[in-house]
Amino acid sequence: MPHPSSSPIPALDALKRAGLLGTAAQVAVLDYLQRTEHGHFSAEEIHRRIAASGDRMNLSTTYRVLNQLVEAGFVANVSLGKHHSLYELNTGEVHDHLVCVVCGRIEEFSDPTINRRRVAIAKKFGLRFIGKTLALHGVCAACAARAHPPRPRAK
Ligand SMILES: [Zn+2]
Ligand SMILES: [Zn+2]
Structure with a gap:
């Protein structure tokens, strides 16, 4: 069952x-x-x-x-x-997102400190919280490596 x-x-x-x-x-x-x-x-x-x-x-x-x-x-x-x-x-699981602006890939993360602060901030401004999540925008490691391939290290 x-x-x-x-x-x-x-x-x-x-x-x-x-x-x-x-x-x-x-x-x-x-x-x-x-x-x-x-x-x-x-x-x-x-x-x-x-x-x-x-x-x-x-x-x-x-x-x-x-x-x-x-x-x-x-x-x-x-x-x-x-x-x-x-x-x-x-x-119902609170989480936020890392967004790659190049390939559009999205990773989820959850950070207890951010979650606590988010509730405290919404409360401070009298905002009823309805599940809007945060997104951190950037370039993911794979896209960064494609743009700037690592050079072989000189010995
Ligand atoms: Zn990417
Ligand atoms: Zn998500």
């Missing part, structure tokens, strides 16, 4: 429990993210994958639904700067 926590609540039940309508679009987006746990996707990508599986939904609906799911705490938004965000299932 599977452990209860290994079988997530079906999207529709989860949405209704959270007081959302559970529209077909909400179910499609949440269901997709539940099936791809630990993935990070742009709204365009989510829209494309759902459309490819046969569900009709336009891009503006995808954006609207993603915002609703972020607000309800189902989905976390990883901001990659102006007008560009990735979305992932909010599993």
Whole structure:
């Protein structure tokens, strides 16, 4: 018998429990993210994958639904700067992201000190926290090595 926590609540039940309508679009987006746990996707990508599986939904609906799911705490938004965000299932594990601006690779990390400070800062400004995560932008080791291959050391 599977452990209860290994079988997530079906999207529709989860949405209704959270007081959302559970529209077909909400179910499609949440269901997709539940099936791809630990993935990070742009709204365009989510829209494309759902459309490819046969569900009709336009891009503006995808954006609207993603915002609703972020607000309800189902989905976390990883901001990659102006007008560009990735979305992932909010599993309740607080984590942040290292983003390579060259290849787009994303690594996750969790740091207890940052997590504590984040809560304290949100509290100080009276901000209700809804799962926005931090992203550190840079160039990953592989891309840095491609740009500046290490020289053989002179002996
Ligand atoms: Zn890279
Ligand atoms: Zn993540």
